[in-house]
Amino acid sequence: MSDTPVLSPSQPAAPGTAPKIGFVSLGCPKALTDSELILTQLRAEGYETSKTFAGADLVIVNTCGFIDDAVKESLDTIGEALAENGKVIVTGCLGAKAGQAGGDNLIKEVHPSVLAVTGPHATQEVMDAVHTHVPKPHDPFVDLVPAQGIKLTPKHYAYLKISEGCNHRCSFCIIPSMRGDLVSRPIGDVLNEARALFEAGVKELLVISQDTSAYGVDVKYRTGFWDGTPVKTKLFDLVARLGELAKAHGAWVRLHYVYPYPHVDEILPLMAQGLILPYLDVPLQHAHPDVLKRMKRPANGEKNLERIQRWREICPEIVIRSTFIAGFPGETEAEFQYLLDFMQEARIDRAGCFAYSPVQGATANELPGAVDEAVREARRAQFMEVAERVSAAKLRERIGATMQVLVDSAPALGRKGGVGRSYADAPEIDGTVRLLPPEKASKTLKVGEFTRARIVAAEGHDLVAMPI
Numbered sequence: 001m002s003d004t005p006v007l008s009p010s011q012p013a014a015p016g017t018a019p020k021i022g023f024v025s026l027g028c029p030k031a032l033t034d035s036e037l038i039l040t041q042l043r044a045e046g047y048e049t050s051k052t053f054a055g056a057d058l059v060i061v062n063t064c065g066f067i068d069d070a071v072k073e074s075l076d077t078i079g080e081a082l083a084e085n086g087k088v089i090v091t092g093c094l095g096a097k098a099g100q101a102g103g104d105n106l107i108k109e110v111h112p113s114v115l116a117v118t119g120p121h122a123t124q125e126v127m128d129a130v131h132t133h134v135p136k137p138h139d140p141f142v143d144l145v146p147a148q149g150i151k152l153t154p155k156h157y158a159y160l161k162i163s164e165g166c167n168h169r170c171s172f173c174i175i176p177s178m179r180g181d182l183v184s185r186p187i188g189d190v191l192n193e194a195r196a197l198f199e200a201g202v203k204e205l206l207v208i209s210q211d212t213s214a215y216g217v218d219v220k221y222r223t224g225f226w227d228g229t230p231v232k233t234k235l236f237d238l239v240a241r242l243g244e245l246a247k248a249h250g251a252w253v254r255l256h257y258v259y260p261y262p263h264v265d266e267i268l269p270l271m272a273q274g275l276i277l278p279y280l281d282v283p284l285q286h287a288h289p290d291v292l293k294r295m296k297r298p299a300n301g302e303k304n305l306e307r308i309q310r311w312r313e314i315c316p317e318i319v320i321r322s323t324f325i326a327g328f329p330g331e332t333e334a335e336f337q338y339l340l341d342f343m344q345e346a347r348i349d350r351a352g353c354f355a356y357s358p359v360q361g362a363t364a365n366e367l368p369g370a371v372d373e374a375v376r377e378a379r380r381a382q383f384m385e386v387a388e389r390v391s392a393a394k395l396r397e398r399i400g401a402t403m404q405v406l407v408d409s410a411p412a413l414g415r416k417g418g419v420g421r422s423y424a425d426a427p428e429i430d431g432t433v434r435l436l437p438p439e440k441a442s443k444t445l446k447v448g449e450f451t452r453a454r455i456v457a458a459e460g461h462d463l464v465a466m467p468i
Contacts, residue, residue, distance in 0.1 A: 018048045019134045022056030022085065025152060026074055027064030029208050029256070031092055032152055033161040035062045037123045038091070040149035042130070046137040053084035058115075058134045060126065063107075065094030065178060067357050071106075078111050089129045091118045096178035098361070120179050121164050149196075156406065156448030157204035157427060158197050162190050162238065166210035167217070170285075171296045171364040172325065172356070175210060184216050187224040187233045191241055198249040203448055204406060205246065206254045206426065207239075213259040236266045243275030250450070252406070254426060256281040259298060260307050268314040277423045278318040280311070285325050287342030288335040294367060295328060308346050319424040321350035326383050327376025328356045330369035336379050343386050349394050350430050351387040355380040388461075395431075395458040405433050405453045405465065407445050414438065414445025414467070420453075422463070431461035438467045 021042055025035035038060065042049065050056040059081040063074035074094045081088045090107050096119035099109035107117050116129035130136075151158055165180040166173075194205060209215065216222075216233035223230045231237050239255070246253045253276040258264055260282055271278040284304055286292050311318050324339065343351065355376035358365045371379075403422045410418035418435040425431050435445060435453060445451055445467060453465035 018046055018137045019057045020048045020050040020055065021130065021134070022050045022053050022059035022081070023062075024059070024077055024081070025062045026077060027062070027066070027070065027092065029159045029206065030161060030164075030210070031062055031064060031120065033159050033208070034092070034121050034123070036149055036151055038062070038126050039152070041123055041127055043150055045127075047130075047134075053081050056085055058087045058089065058130065059085045060089045060091065060130070063090060063092035063094035065092070065097045065106075066173075066175065067354075067359055069357075070094075071097075075107070075110050078107065078114065082111060082113060086113075087133060088114045089116045089118075089126060089133070090114050091120070091122055091126050093120050093175070093178040095119045095122075097174075153427075154408070154448070155201055156408075157206065158202045159206045159208050160190065160194055160197070161185070161208050162212065162215050163209040163218075167214060168211065168298060169296055169363075171294065171367070172285075172328065172359065172362050174359055174361045177361060179210065182211060182214055182218045184218050184233055187216075187231055187238055188226040190238065191226045191231075191245070194242055194245055198245055198251055201448065202251065203249075203450070204252040204254060204427075205242065206256060207242070208256045210257065211259055212255060212257045213261045213264055236263070236270075239267055239270060239276055243270055247275060252277050252423065254279050254281075254423075256426070258282050260284070260304055261298075262307075265307070265310065265314070268311055268318070271318060272315040278315050279321070279423055279426070280318065281321045281426065284322045284348075286328065286339055287346075288331075288338040291328055291331055291335050291339075294330055295325075295364070305342065305346055317423075319349045320346075321426065321430065322348050323352045323354070324383060325354050325356050326379035327371040329364055329367035329371065331356075331371055331379075340383065340386050343383070343390060347390055347394065348387065349424065350391060351383075352429070353380050353383045353387065391461065392458065395461075395463060398455045398463060399458060401455050402452055402468065403433070403455060403465070404450050405435065405467075406450055407435070407447050408432070410435075410445035410447050414443075418445045420445075420451070431463065433463045433465050434459070436464065436466050443467055 025032055053059050061078050061081055064070040078090055095107060095117045097106045099106045105117055115133055118125040163182055163184040165182045166176050167182045213235060215235045219233050221232050221234045224233050242253045258280050270276050285295060285297055405420035405422055407418055407420040417437045420433045420435055422433055451467050453467045455463050455465050457464040
């Protein structure tokens with residue numbers, strides 16, 4: 001979970017000054033991109049922003065509603081904003097969730113005094129609510145908005161959302177009920193945004209969606225246009241163009257939420273050629289075919305293992321990240337052991353695991369064979385022990401190698417070292433590379449730039465390296 005409060009401290013607007021909006025963004029990178037769109041529109045219309053609830057004329061909370069902990073965090077944040085400010089607009093996934101007492105909306109049920117509630121990807125609805133309660137200022141300074149829009153990430157990396165919604169109906173997930181079916185963005189719009197980000201200095205572009213592999217399915221891969229040339233609304237064509245843009249700017253492209261469909265194999269040669277990073281975030285969730293069937297997942301473990309092996313044959317440097325669920329309803333000891341065996345055979349580089357959590361509205365709650373909470377937690381812990389052994393062994397294999405590292409932190413120009421990431425490390429979810437103080441006095445490190453570094457040790461999920 002990320003919790004991103006936004007911008008500068010302030011007092012309530014005085015006559016003749018721009019009104020100030022407080023903003024909190026909760027949840028996943030997909031929600032973060034929604035927040036960026038709203039913030040960009042606010043800035044374009046002349047609003048300013050506030051780090052404090054009390055110092056704002058109004059507060060917007062972008063919520064997450066995927067699991068119970070996320071729901072609680074969102075509701076608590078709304079309550080805090082109401083207590084400190086009183087004027088609150090709510091948007092995001094939780095805004096689309098029905099109330100527990102039969103009401104139309106959970107947020108209104110818990111916090112009836114909020115000014116307005118919208119669902120996710122609802123920039124215009126949010127702006128309409130803002131205009132109603134805090135009229136937009138006169139003479140907006142549109143030129144103050146950078147071409148790439150307002151970003152909540154550091155300047156050197158950014159998320160690029162290519163679609164919204166999902167066509168799957170996984171039994172543990174309620175995202176389609178909140179975000180709807182798959183809607184792919186026009187490929188020209190996506191590429192224009194990517195180019196603006198690279199031209200603004202972004203060195204790592206993280207491609208996200210609910211189902212990145214399905215990009216273009218909803219429009220039957222129709223041909224779009226970009227820079228006057230035809231290009232198909234299809235993952236391979238998009239990734240190839242993104243790779244060319246990145247290469248021209250000396251930048252990285254990283255793919256997230258990639259379902260292991262057969263056509264993903266076509267992307268591996270682009271990785272082997274260095275056009276995009278040899279990294280795939282693949283949400284596998286489990287390995288046993290019966291569990292995957294109960295989850296209503298679009299693949300089975302045996303095919304996934306074969307596909308991963310084929311990917312490594314095409315691109316030996318590929319790093320695979322995934323997430324799994326332990327203790328899904330009906331999961332037997334044998335099925336869980338099957339998952340552990342899969343982890344060791346597949347050698348997933350980076351893995352996370354959740355103990356199954358019943359989510360209101362998910363059809364999995366109706367499945368027989370609920371696993372006791374203590375067993376779910378024990379299986380999650382056991383899975384992570386196996387996953388960490390696999391990851392640690394793979395990290396040790398990198399000792400002695402020279403890698404390109406993107407610098408995220410470098411106090412005093414790196415004279416005392418710094419922190420960065422290799423191609424194997426997505427921001428905030430994977431490990432890091434701890435950079436030692438350079439041996440050469442002339443060597444400096446700068447945030448947002450690449451450095452070559454020799455790996456000298458592995459520590460837990462992280463590497464230690466000497467800049468060269």
